[in-house]
Amino acid sequence: MTIERKIREHLHKQAETMECPTDISKRIEQSYSQYFQQKRREVTMKKRLIGGLVAAAILIPTSAFAAPPLIEMLTRTPMTAEQVKMDKVSKETLKKLYSAFPETKSFKIIDASNVEGIQTSIILQEKGGTGKKITLHTNSNTGKIEHVNQENWEPKEKPLITLTDQEIKAKVDLLIDKMYGNIEDYEFTMEQMENLDQKTFMLNYIKKGSKTPFYQVFVQDNTISVSLIGGETTPSNSRVEGFFSLNGKPDYTADAFINDEKLFSLLKMNPTELKQELAKGKSVVEIAASKSVSKQQVIDVIAETQVKRQIEADKNNHSTEQLLKAIEPKVLQVIEHKTETPW
Known part of the structure; x- marks a missing residue:
């Protein structure tokens, strides 16, 4: 029996004895849906399953909860x-x-697929x-088109990125x-993103006070590339999603x-500002450095929160010291990461 098969069977057995908390399940589904769109043409599904399960077993103890949702979503x-x-x-x-x-009625559907109960994708x-x-990704539950990619709608000789800010x-x-x-009622911001190989603009639209x-x-x-974030103008202590971007x-x-x-609190910023x-x-x-906050302070704060969550969910009674030692390298990777950079 190959090592991959042994690992897979062991994780299947472990996963069957666990119940996945709702908040973790939703996070896994959302993250995997995004990952799936970016990677589905690069490697086979079988390799992603093995790699994902091995990473879940080695990196973060609570990621064992990921096994059932991942298996369900792989098709x-x-x-x-x-x-x-x-x-x-x-x-x-x-x-x-x-x-x-209306002109798209004459377009040809060149690709289409769906992940049952999660997302339907169509490319014309x-x-x-x-x-x-044009590519459309629709939430299969709500029916909302959550992502739209419009490509090559400007002449090749004068692509979109060469236009003025106002024209874009x-x-x-x-x-x-x-x-x-x-x-018309949305507030608007437009910024050119730094440190990218290609010139890229990010535009945000939000309706104030609603x-x-x-x-x-x-x-x-x-x-x-338009994403319907589905967000609201929220208090500073509310969650924000998609802190980074890729492609x-x-x-x-x-x-x-x-x-x-x-x-x-440490950075004296709300999540939207960050x-x-x-x-x-x-x-x-x-x-953090621009606010006179050290790297170690950032690591300590995030690691403490992560360890607390893991202790609450961990059935193997790992010590706090063991968990801190295991999580700190991952925290360091996150806080040194930059947007549009592969992990």
Whole structure:
């Protein structure tokens, strides 16, 4: 029996005896959904399962809870164009798209798939295979289109990123307005992200004083990537998601570490402010240094919170010292990480 098979069978047995807390389950589903979109074409599903389970067993004790949700979500089912037209979520998604951009009715569905109960994805492109392309990721439960990628809608000779800031904003405004509705009441910010190989802009739209969803947009090369964050204007002590980004999309990998009230207090920042600074290409360590807070102080605060959570969930009675020693390298990796950088 191979070592991979032994590990897999052992983790299956362990997972069957555990109940996954709701908050951890939701976090795993969200993080894996994002990871899946970024990596599904790079490696096989079998290798990701083995790698993910081994990492869960070695790095973080509480990650053993990840086994059942991961197993359930590993089946991303390809869909044919005919199946898309028969699927309820897909039909509603296309209906919204065709209403927003009638020209897409002539586009060809070049790829489609779904993870049951989580997400349905559809990619359409102008016939000929080299023109305009649009990708839609829809929440299978709510029916909301959570991500829209619009590629090559500007001439190749004058791609989107070469336009003026005002022209770029106008293009983004149009896409959001068409897909989600009027955005006149939204406050707007636009920043060029630092330390990237390609020129990239981040745009944020939020409706002040209301519970209206806000949008985060990345513009790179000839692509607009819009995410419906589904957030609200929230108090400073509320959670924020997607502190980093990767390939122009929200990256939730470090959220469980950075969403720490003691960290926000130490840095004298609310989570939204911290996310905005990270989006500029800074690391948590660099942000802390600008506030005369040492790297070790940051490590201690985050590690203490993580260890407390693990002690509450750990059935193996690991000592605090053991848990701190195990978690500190991971904390260091998180606080030195910079947006748009692979982990």
